[in-house]
Amino acid sequence: MAKFLGIIDYFRNYWKISIFSIAMVSLFEIVDLFVPYAVGQILNVLSGQAVDRPIQAIVTTTSQITGFASDKTLSLAVLLMLVCLISVGRAPIQPWLGAWFQWDTAFRARREHAEKALEKVLTLPLEFYDENNPGRVAARVAKGLSNYTWTYPEITGQLLPKFFRVVGIFAVIWLIDWRIALLLLISFVSIVGFSLTGLKRLSDQEARLDKYMEDTDSRTSEIITNIKTVKAFATETSELKRQRQRLDREFKVLDYRIHLGYVKLGMWERLIVQSCVFLVLAFTVMATVQGKISLGHFITTLTISSMAYAEIEPISQLAEVFARRYASMVRFHEFMQLPVGTDASTLTQQPEAVPTYQFTGKVEFSHLTFGYNSERPVLKDINLLIEPYQTIALVGRSGSGKSTLVKLLFRYFEPNQGAVLMDGQDIRRLDVTGYRKRLAIVHQEVDVFNGTLLDNLIYGNPNASRDHVREACRIAQVDEFIRQMPMGYSTIVGERGVRLSGGQRQRLGIARALIVDPDVLIFDEATSSLDYESERSIQLAMRSILGTRTLVIIAHRLSTIREADKIVVLDQGSIVEVGSHEELVRRGGIYQRLHSLQETGQLLA
Numbered sequence: 349m350a351k352f353l354g355i356i357d358y359f360r361n362y363w364k365i366s367i368f369s370i371a372m373v374s375l376f377e378i379v380d381l382f383v384p385y386a387v388g389q390i391l392n393v394l395s396g397q398a399v400d401r402p403i404q405a406i407v408t409t410t411s412q413i414t415g416f417a418s419d420k421t422l423s424l425a426v427l428l429m430l431v432c433l434i435s436v437g438r439a440p441i442q443p444w445l446g447a448w449f450q451w452d453t454a455f456r457a458r459r460e461h462a463e464k465a466l467e468k469v470l471t472l473p474l475e476f477y478d479e480n481n482p483g484r485v486a487a488r489v490a491k492g493l494s495n496y497t498w499t500y501p502e503i504t505g506q507l508l509p510k511f512f513r514v515v516g517i518f519a520v521i522w523l524i525d526w527r528i529a530l531l532l533l534i535s536f537v538s539i540v541g542f543s544l545t546g547l548k549r550l551s552d553q554e555a556r557l558d559k560y561m562e563d564t565d566s567r568t569s570e571i572i573t574n575i576k577t578v579k580a581f582a583t584e585t586s587e588l589k590r591q592r593q594r595l596d597r598e599f600k601v602l603d604y605r606i607h608l609g610y611v612k613l614g615m616w617e618r619l620i621v622q623s624c625v626f627l628v629l630a631f632t633v634m635a636t637v638q639g640k641i642s643l644g645h646f647i648t649t650l651t652i653s654s655m656a657y658a659e660i661e662p663i664s665q666l667a668e669v670f671a672r673r674y675a676s677m678v679r680f681h682e683f684m685q686l687p688v689g690t691d692a693s694t695l696t697q698q699p700e701a702v703p704t705y706q707f708t709g710k711v712e713f714s715h716l717t718f719g720y721n722s723e724r725p726v727l728k729d730i731n732l733l734i735e736p737y738q739t740i741a742l743v744g745r746s747g748s749g750k751s752t753l754v755k756l757l758f759r760y761f762e763p764n765q766g767a768v769l770m771d772g773q774d775i776r777r778l779d780v781t782g783y784r785k786r787l788a789i790v791h792q793e794v795d796v797f798n799g800t801l802l803d804n805l806i807y808g809n810p811n812a813s814r815d816h817v818r819e820a821c822r823i824a825q826v827d828e829f830i831r832q833m834p835m836g837y838s839t840i841v842g843e844r845g846v847r848l849s850g851g852q853r854q855r856l857g858i859a860r861a862l863i864v865d866p867d868v869l870i871f872d873e874a875t876s877s878l879d880y881e882s883e884r885s886i887q888l889a890m891r892s893i894l895g896t897r898t899l900v901i902i903a904h905r906l907s908t909i910r911e912a913d914k915i916v917v918l919d920q921g922s923i924v925e926v927g928s929h930e931e932l933v934r935r936g937g938i939y940q941r942l943h944s945l946q947e948t949g950q951l952l953a
């Protein structure tokens with residue numbers, strides 16, 4: 349029930365218009381029942397039987413107003429006028445009530461929730477993306493949104509009004525003969541109960557199918573993202589085989605459980621409906637023969653009860669479609685309920701409310717302990733002071749915790765113990781958006797967005813002046829390859845920067861970080877894709893920024909960090925050595941061993 353309410357909550361902002369449109373469409377569906385009723389009355393007039401009292405009252409009033417005699421002709425004229433008014437008069441209004449409001453609401457809700465889903469994507473903590481790949485997340489959001497959009501008009505414009513129409517039919521028959529109405533009611537309750545039980549079972553299978561489909565989509569998306577690796581390792585056949593197994597698994601659930609289930613459900617529903625139609629026919633004939641109901645009522649009862657049974661099929665089809673989509677709507681709802689990260693306020697606050705900080709760049713890690721899983725600390729009691737404008741290098745074996753330290757500096761994660769201080773203030777007390785705007789990082793893999801080179805360069809600072817951009821490009825040696833590009837700064841780089849080489853992407857990343865003019869600049873293996881010559885020339889150029897801001901450099905190639913003021917060696921999450929290059933080489937510890945290995949290619953004991 350909570351899940352169902354969660355789904356309804358999607359349309360919370362539109363409840364007034366929803367109730368209005370459902371009520372109006374239902375009213376029209378009920379008013380429509382007057383036509384078979386009037387036909388029955390016409391038959392009574394033609395066969396010389398009396399018409400019902402309300403109709404007779406209308407005929408008498410018409411006679412008084414117009415002066416025509418209250419006879420057979422006037423009765424027929426009045427009945428025909430009423431039929432015309434209801435069937436022709438409502439024709440131009442119905443599409444507006446039946447279609448416009450339903451789709452308008454569905455599209456408005458889609459716009460609202462597509463935006464909210466994007467907000468969610470932007471504010472979920474990084475851990476979420478460690479466990480869920482882009483294909484899985486995108487598929488869940490897209491499927492959920494489209495299912496809500498298609499389902500709403502079907503439920504509010506068709507399923508509910510049809511349900512109310514059946515209630516109206518029941519009321520009309522009750523007025524004619526309560527026993528027939530009771531028979532109708534019992535048959536309806538049994539059919540609906542039977543269908544709902546079947547649909548519940550099938551909806552569980554749908555949820556299973558959705559999960560399987562997400563797994564398949566997620567792997568397909570991974571294959572596309574990693575297509576170069578797939579081709580390089582010639583694993584196309586094994587990827588295809590694995591996906592084929594997944595598709596087979598999906599097919600079995602889809603065909604043998606779900607589809608077969610719906611067919612069986614439909615078979616039983618039809619059998620029950622036809623038996624009920626027959627019973628109502630038999631009852632009505634008996635009632636007419638016994639003189640309990642008139643010939644007109646006999647026709648009316650048969651016509652509208654068959655109308656009621658005729659509604660069963662579309663109602664069950666709509667319920668079936670709803671059941672098919674229910675699971676993905678629930679999954680979308682669950683996605684929207686996921687807890688957001690600490691930086692969620694970024695989207696809710698007004699740009700002018702974001703404080704503008706200016707730091708000297710004094711960074712302190714104080715008794716910092718952290719683990720992705722709190723039982724297994726990745727960083728243990730880290731104490732490190734980085735003075736303003738200092739350049740410090742973090743080195744250590746792979747997995748020693750260097751990148752994690754930087755993630756904590758960016759406040760992607762909260763420490764389990766201790767704190768990160770910027771200019772003496774705990775960063776948890778600072779506004780996370782304003783704080784992050786004063787940092788910049790260049791990763792080993794530089795993310796590039798589809799667009800021009802310039803768009804990518806000014807991504808973090810769209811208001812940067814031309815001169816500022818040029819200067820950053822000069823330092824990062826981007827200007828060198830921009831000159832060779834056909835359209836210069838306006839060259840389109842392609843999705844994920846596929847039209848750039850690895851080294852060019854890294855240089856772009858360095859320039860992009862410099863354009864932000866940060867107080868603390870972090871290089872996470874930022875020159876690893878560069879050839880020795882490019883790396884060396886960037887190092888020379890970068891000398892111009894040494895001492896202008898705090899620099900944190902994570903490097904495996906120790907040759908790149910000799911000039912750092914301080915080299916910090918991490919091992920298994922702890923700081924084991926701190927000093928300048930010469931000091932650490934002299935000390936003969938881990939750094940000395942790593943250094944010798946790189947210089948001579950030999951591992952010291």
Ligand SMILES: Nc1ncnc2c1ncn2[C@@H]1O[C@H](COP(=O)(O)OP(=O)(O)OP(=O)(O)O)[C@@H](O)[C@H]1O
Pocket residue numbers: 478720721726744745746747748749750751752753
């Ligand atoms: N998102 C994560 N979830 C769980 N564990 C993680 C996550 N990221 C890193 N780790 C683990 O934390 C430890 C430190 O990883 P980290 O990336 O900080 O090391 P590193 O020194 O930067 O390594 P490298 O030099 O190879 O980049 C490793 O054992 C790693 O497996």
